[in-house]
Amino acid sequence: MFTIGRNTDYASRIVLHLACLEPGARVTAADIASRRLIPSAFIRRIVSRLSAVGVLATVRGSGGGIALARPAAQITLREVVEAFEGPLSLNVCVASPAICPLSVTCPVQQAWVGATQHLAAFLTGVTFGDLAREIRDPQSVP
Amino acid sequence: MFTIGRNTDYASRIVLHLACLEPGARVTAADIASRRLIPSAFIRRIVSRLSAVGVLATVRGSGGGIALARPAAQITLREVVEAFEGPLSLNVCVASPAICPLSVTCPVQQAWVGATQHLAAFLTGVTFGDLAREIRDPQSVP
């Protein structure tokens, strides 16, 4: 079973949480942590990463907090995944073909490239605007 | 970067190697290991697993060896992947939703289910018959 890591999962919960609030709403990391069941010490690094990547905008200091850096409809699941997992690559020979001495004419490598592209396209098509709408109005996307 | 493991990669090379031979051809593990650059001690477990899953047929003892258990066209890349990675599941909450207390109405979980299904469908569509044909006749599938 090859899966995304917990970081990525938590990150998507955080972004989803913000996407469900009023546009531009700002909340504290501790608040998200408690509501979304994320280890509170953990959330710091995740938020930090997401803001470095341009998904979140943070405000330090008293009264500060976390908000989406862009409208939720412009944030894709792929972006969040790649922030933690690196560029999508279902096999090492996809990201760095040189690692495999056989890769030049290897059809399996081609297959993995194709699979990776398919997955990437799917994840690009999922925005947090869509996901938030599913929560607000479950009927809209059955 | 979340990728398949080396086991899975090696396994696909082994099956591909056999798929390129005459149908029913039987060769030794050591032979495959040397030709496909797989650690020779490693290949035992891999072959053993693949035969347990019904992809390979092995014959023990002197003069024994390894062959495909079925025509290459009936062996999918998905099958080989799942033999080593377990059932496809891009997030833990896909395989076991109970693990996440939020999963009941979690749209991200839905997204991961969809992504997993897409990937599974893609990998089901890739057979080692196709892959072997690409090697024999690169023009046929450009």
Place this chain on the structure above:
DNA sequence: CGTAATGTTACCAGAATAGTAATCTTTATC
């Protein structure tokens, strides 16, 4: 029985993962 082959198990070192904790920086407010 000896040899050639796969099957199985145990083991190891290094890396990654999940999670914790402590400390530093920034900034709003009083």
Place this chain on the structure above:
DNA sequence: GATAAAGATTACTATTCTGGTAACATTACG
């Protein structure tokens, strides 16, 4: 400007996973 609230950064740990090695067991042919 002192204080406290908030995020930023770094280090650390325990556990698991991974890739790989090695040894031994089993089977079968001649």
